[in-house]
Amino acid sequence: MTREFPPISRSRINPSTGSWRRAPRGSQAGLHFYSMGGGSLIGSCWSLLSKFAGYLRSRGVGKGDVVGLFLPNSPQFAIAFYGALIAGAIVSPMNVLYSPREIRHQLSDNKARVLVALDMFKDRVLAGLPSSVEEVLWTGIQDYLPGLKALLYKLFKKPPSPPKGGIHKKFTDALKHEPIDSKPEINPHEDVAALMYTGGTTGTPKGAMLTHRNLLANVLQIDAWFKRGVRGKDVFVGALPWFHIYGLTAVLNSGVQKAATIIVYARPNIEEIMRDIERYKATVFHGVPTLYRMIINHPKVEKFNLRSLEVCISGAEPLPKAVAERFMEITGAKLREGYGLTETSPVTHVNPIMGEARYGSIGIPVPSTVAAVADPESPAILEPGQVGELVVSGPQVMKGYYNRPEENEKVFFECCGLRWLRTGDMARMDEDGYFYIVDRKKDIIKYKGYSVFPREIEEVLYRHECVREAAVIGVPHPEYNEVPKAFVALRDECKGKVKPEDIIEFARKHLAPYKVPKEVEIREDLPKSGVGKILRRVLREEELKKRGQA
Numbered sequence: 001m002t003r004e005f006p007p008i009s010r011s012r013i014n015p016s017t018g019s020w021r022r023a024p025r026g027s028q029a030g031l032h033f034y035s036m037g038g039g040s041l042i043g044s045c046w047s048l049l050s051k052f053a054g055y056l057r058s059r060g061v062g063k064g065d066v067v068g069l070f071l072p073n074s075p076q077f078a079i080a081f082y083g084a085l086i087a088g089a090i091v092s093p094m095n096v097l098y099s100p101r102e103i104r105h106q107l108s109d110n111k112a113r114v115l116v117a118l119d120m121f122k123d124r125v126l127a128g129l130p131s132s133v134e135e136v137l138w139t140g141i142q143d144y145l146p147g148l149k150a151l152l153y154k155l156f157k158k159p160p161s162p163p164k165g166g167i168h169k170k171f172t173d174a175l176k177h178e179p180i181d182s183k184p185e186i187n188p189h190e191d192v193a194a195l196m197y198t199g200g201t202t203g204t205p206k207g208a209m210l211t212h213r214n215l216l217a218n219v220l221q222i223d224a225w226f227k228r229g230v231r232g233k234d235v236f237v238g239a240l241p242w243f244h245i246y247g248l249t250a251v252l253n254s255g256v257q258k259a260a261t262i263i264v265y266a267r268p269n270i271e272e273i274m275r276d277i278e279r280y281k282a283t284v285f286h287g288v289p290t291l292y293r294m295i296i297n298h299p300k301v302e303k304f305n306l307r308s309l310e311v312c313i314s315g316a317e318p319l320p321k322a323v324a325e326r327f328m329e330i331t332g333a334k335l336r337e338g339y340g341l342t343e344t345s346p347v348t349h350v351n352p353i354m355g356e357a358r359y360g361s362i363g364i365p366v367p368s369t370v371a372a373v374a375d376p377e378s379p380a381i382l383e384p385g386q387v388g389e390l391v392v393s394g395p396q397v398m399k400g401y402y403n404r405p406e407e408n409e410k411v412f413f414e415c416c417g418l419r420w421l422r423t424g425d426m427a428r429m430d431e432d433g434y435f436y437i438v439d440r441k442k443d444i445i446k447y448k449g450y451s452v453f454p455r456e457i458e459e460v461l462y463r464h465e466c467v468r469e470a471a472v473i474g475v476p477h478p479e480y481n482e483v484p485k486a487f488v489a490l491r492d493e494c495k496g497k498v499k500p501e502d503i504i505e506f507a508r509k510h511l512a513p514y515k516v517p518k519e520v521e522i523r524e525d526l527p528k529s530g531v532g533k534i535l536r537r538v539l540r541e542e543e544l545k546k547r548g549q550a
Contacts, residue, residue: 052083103128
């Protein structure tokens with residue numbers, strides 16, 4: 001049944017009693033980094049951004065041209081990202097774990113003219129570099145280490161020497177250019193700022209076109225939700241990769257907007273993160289459940305004072321209640337589950353910081369966002385309590401997929417005077433407007449005519465005292481179409497003591513018979529994306545290949 005005025009959920013309550021605030025005119029953006037786990041403190045770097053923008057302009061790179069970034073979290077990433085935006089270019093960050101094939105796909109798909117890359121990734125970059133790239137600017141971690149550390153790094157780490165001449169140049173030389181003399185006219189509603197590629201969990205990557213308005217709107221939505229007060233006071237844990245939209249928006253862009261200090265990690269280590277939280281009195285932590293699990297399970301967690309943390313957000317995958325409760329007990333911080341997509345810049349939902357947080361829920365829409373549950377096959381909004389596809393509308397929703405008109409036809413629809421984005425996630429909304437993700441539409445297991453949701457099984461498996469990580473997929477069955485199979489990684493103290501049949505027996509006590517995994521495979525670790533999200537897709541591909549059905 002549908003209504004003339006459908007049951008949509010707006011963020012009609014302000015969870016932190018705050019209002020939208022822009023940065024004061026003339027205030028200084030907060031580019032302050034504690035770099036590489038204790039490197040130099042780099043102050044305001046507007047001049048570097050302007051010089052990089054000037055360099056790009058001198059090379060004929062401007063409005064609408066794409067600049068690729070193959071960089072870990074680093075000062076160079078921030079300088080290149082914001083400098084390219086000042087020049088009017090489109091920035092396309094890349095996952096630094098990409099293979100040459102994946103590098104070539106993204107750079108060829110978006111026709112990037114310039115690539116900024118880290119020297120330690122030289123071999124993969126050169127193997128995947130398409131001929132369409134006109135210039136590669138090489139940089140190294142040593143470029144922003146203080147003098148003695150830079151010298152020691154060169155002596156003992158011996159960074160690789162990137163090619164010289166032709167299209168290959170030094171990033172530091174580009175920063176010696178004259179500052180940009182005039183800024184391009186930007187239409188924030190239409191002009192694309194970033195091409196962020198999706199597909200790490202679902203298949204072939206597609207470039208989501210995020211406009212300047214999309215990125216700014218989501219930063220302001222997050223700020224209104226947090227109501228953090230005075231600018232320049234917060235210290236952000238920068239463990240999430242900035243090449244992923246979650247880290248780019250929630251850490252880098254939000255940190256800059258708040259004039260915060262960002263503790264930057266090129267490659268995070270849990271003990272190092274805990275030490276730095278205590279050392280720098282970190283206040284804000286954006287992470288994924290894997291990070292929070294690693295902290296609470298670390299043998300040295302009690303040795304560090306983590307109680308400076310105030311607000312922590314978990315995204316990318318479901319946050320188990322037991323993990324959240326233990327983390328909050330250790331830190332005293334508020335840990336809330338949220339939700340977002342690359343296509344939505346990314347945040348659309350978060351559990352209230354000051355209001356009621358409901359475990360198992362992704363919360364309610366952030367300000368200026370409208371959300372509903374729709375029929376997966378038609379533009380019809382469903383009633384509260386019904387399971388359907390989560391759809392959203394708001395200023396953070398992407399312009400569309402780059403050069404994918406057929407995909408855009410599938411994910412957008414018009415209803416009730418709004419342009420809706422289909423998320424691909426099955427969900428339900430309760431009477432109070434809180435949303436609950438049931439599962440990915442593509443991950444639902446069809447067993448004997450039943451719809452089995454992997455997330456529900458995983459939540460049960462996480463209750464087992466020995467399960468550290470869990471993922472469930474459907475595997476082919478000649479009679480039942482598909483049956484659930486679980487993959488688990490055990491805590492260290494349980495290795496060799498727990499068998500697959502023990503896990504199955506535990507699940508049998510908490511699930512209906514048709515939901516119980518028919519197989520359990522114990523692994524050392526489960527495959528993850530660059531942001532730490534467990535990849536069911538990879539497990540499914542491996543299983544099909546093993547069964548000769550790939």
